[in-house]
Amino acid sequence: MNKEIATELDRLLREAFRSVEDATRLVQEQCPVEEFDFLRAEAGRVAGGLTFLLMPLWEDYPDLAPEGVVVKPPRKRKREK
Template identity: 40%
Template structure:
């Protein structure tokens, strides 16, 4: 990634400007095109914006934390996982907005990793019968929500429990003034009439 702070700042500004242009393009399509064309367009640009955040901006913020938006958690390291590390087996793309700024649509992705044997201590040598699944929440602004370790009596139970992300997201939405939406169409993730 870019190490020169002056170039990084210029790149960051250009990416912010391009994001504003993309948003303007989305508003133009929304105002002047049929709903199905707008939905297709919005799906495409939400993927671009999410990838830009995850693959470009987050690494840039890691090297240059002064460029990061206020309150955005910066990862402590970017160490690549070992080849035998659990793999992502399921994802869900969402957006969230801060209730103070309901028009914002910040991308986030939920990632569920394959179950692995749980070890209570590194010195344990007996095979573990219980299992753990990791669930990561990429894009949320609070570091304590980076990931969850979900334990079960075996791999099926830990995976089943890990896939139940709605309980966690509902709690975050209620307690941290956020609103989650589907990335595909911007509709509310939770049925607002059920509250």
């Protein structure tokens, strides 16, 4: 994946992550605790999945990673022909 695509994918996935956070806050503030507990658990799964998608991008392009996030060294890419 080239840097341009990685940058756009990073933006879109982080936007999705923020949307999940916003939805969780909304339910926490305005819904019964049982509904919040359910949503929080499921939102955690979604956020974890988004992070799972973001980590390879950040490994290949560490400059895209948020400050303070430690990523593995860049993966070796297959040579393009």
